[in-house]
Amino acid sequence: MPSETRLTPSEIRTSLGCCGVIVLLVIAIVGSLIIHRNNDYENYNLGHQAYQKFDCAEAIKYYEKALTTLTFFDGEIRSLAGSEKLECVAFMEGVAKQQAKDFTGALIAYNSFITTYTASPLVEVARNKAESIYSENEPDSFVNDELCKQIDEFLINDLIPHQDTNLPLVYFACGQLYEKTEFFVLANDYYELFLNGYSDHPLASEVESALLRSIVNGAKKYGSGKLPPPEQSGTTEDGSTVVIIRNESPESLRIVFSGSENRIEELEACSTCTTYYASPLFCPNLGPVGRYIINPGQYFVVVESTSDSGITPWSGDWTLESGGEYTNCFFIVKRSSW
Numbered sequence: 071m072p073s074e075t076r077l078t079p080s081e082i083r084t085s086l087g088c089c090g091v092i093v094l095l096v097i098a099i100v101g102s103l104i105i106h107r108n109n110d111y112e113n114y115n116l117g118h119q120a121y122q123k124f125d126c127a128e129a130i131k132y133y134e135k136a137l138t139t140l141t142f143f144d145g146e147i148r149s150l151a152g153s154e155k156l157e158c159v160a161f162m163e164g165v166a167k168q169q170a171k172d173f174t175g176a177l178i179a180y181n182s183f184i185t186t187y188t189a190s191p192l193v194e195v196a197r198n199k200a201e202s203i204y205s206e207n208e209p210d211s212f213v214n215d216e217l218c219k220q221i222d223e224f225l226i227n228d229l230i231p232h233q234d235t236n237l238p239l240v241y242f243a244c245g246q247l248y249e250k251t252e253f254f255v256l257a258n259d260y261y262e263l264f265l266n267g268y269s270d271h272p273l274a275s276e277v278e279s280a281l282l283r284s285i286v287n288g289a290k291k292y293g294s295g296k297l298p299p300p301e302q303s304g305t306t307e308d309g310s311t312v313v314i315i316r317n318e319s320p321e322s323l324r325i326v327f328s329g330s331e332n333r334i335e336e337l338e339a340c341s342t343c344t345t346y347y348a349s350p351l352f353c354p355n356l357g358p359v360g361r362y363i364i365n366p367g368q369y370f371v372v373v374e375s376t377s378d379s380g381i382t383p384w385s386g387d388w389t390l391e392s393g394g395e396y397t398n399c400f401f402i403v404k405r406s407s408w
Contacts, residue, residue: 114151124195126158126165133158157183161192164199173203173212177229181220184227201231203393212244218244218260238268243279249280254288255379278334286328289372289385297371297386300396309393315360316353318401321375325360330367330390335360335388339377345402353399366392373400 114136120129133155137148164179181198187193194376203212217224221240224230230237245260261281267273306312315337323337340357369390374383381402390396 073392095279099119114147115362117230118154121154121158122191124192126162128156130158130162145160157187157190157192160186161190161196164196168199168203173207173219174214175222176200177203177212178216178220181224181229182225182230185223197228197231200229203229204236208243209239210246213240213243213247215247218256234268236282238264238271238273239269242273242280245277245280245284249284249287252287252291254284254291258288278320281336282326282328282332285324285326285334285372286370286385289383290370294365294372294374295382295384297373297388299386299388300398302391302394303397304395305393306395310363311366311390311392311394312391313362313364314395314397315362315373316355316397316399317357317360318354318399319357319375320344321401322377323380324372324374324376325362326372326374327362327364327369328371329369329388331365331369332363335362336376343401345404347404349403350401354401364390366390366394375402 079129114132118129120126120132136151137155137180160183164183165177167173167179168176177200180200183190183196184193186202217238221230221244221292225233225237232238241260241264245264246258248254248257258281261277261284264271264277265281268274271277300313303314313327315323315325315335317337317340320339320341320343322339325335325337327333327335337360338358343354343357367390370385370387371388372383372385375381384400388396
């Protein structure tokens with residue numbers, strides 16, 4: 071007969087005991103996960119409520135609690151908590167800088183936040199906080215190089231409130247910044263943006279003077295083509311001093327007089343003129359003519375193209391006498407690079 075193996079009562083009890091321990095352990099683990107799951111839900115909901123009230127400092131506390139527990143469920147909730155926490159952290163960077171009176175850093179942080187989180191409900195809050203910076207401070211107190219280079223982004227993100235009031239002041243402040251640091255080309259750009267957009271502004275005459283000063287200082291510091299004194303082509307009957315400029319080039323010109331009188335003149339391009347490869351023997355007399363009555367005296371004069379920044383400007387010292395009529399002709403000669 072085949073042998074038969076039987077468990078003794080003590081062995082059965084031991085086996086059932088082990089199974090019971092395993093079952094209890096599983097129940098404890100599942101229970102713990104459920105508790106953590108419920109805590110995650112609660113912490114996320116409390117954080118989200120604070121987020122909706124724009125209280126990011128409070129929201130971050132709850133999001134961190136929801137994200138630091140060990141759980142294998144509800145990845146969506148953790149993802150939402152994580153994304154909203156990132157928004158709040160980025161937003162609070164601007165808030166912290168503003169509270170520390172680093173207004174430049176705050177505006178740059180708000181700009182970065184809006185660029186990254188365009189759909190966030192915190193965007194309008196960031197704009198409102200930026201508006202308070204403009205309303206409580208003059209732009210020249212917080213403008214710096216990084217901010218000036220982001221003006222276009224600031225405009226896209228609507229981070230320059232009341233633009234008719236604040237934008238010209240920002241342009242002026244950027245121009246002054248670059249003039250002080252002797253980046254005259256950039257200074258000129260911002261002064262021109264001001265004058266092109268806000269020619270009737272109360273500060274327009276001051277900005278025009280700054281532009282003239284910056285152009286002259288840039289020509290003196292960085293050099294330019296030698297501008298010889300103009301030929302005296304005649305005399306005036308009334309004793310006034312007249313300068314006649316002929317633009318025989320396909321580029322528009324800006325003429326700057328600095329001396330007994332300070333002024334900036336613009337002269338349109340010649341639509342039928344061309345660039346020369348050798349200096350013409352005489353003035354072609356094809357282009358537009360500017361006739362300027364000016365005070366007699368000593369001048370530093372700069373003539374530059376406003377349509378092609380790659381063209382070398384001209385500058386030089388002129389003596390203009392009372393009753394004299396002076397004529398100068400400008401054309402562009404392209405030199406071979408070899």
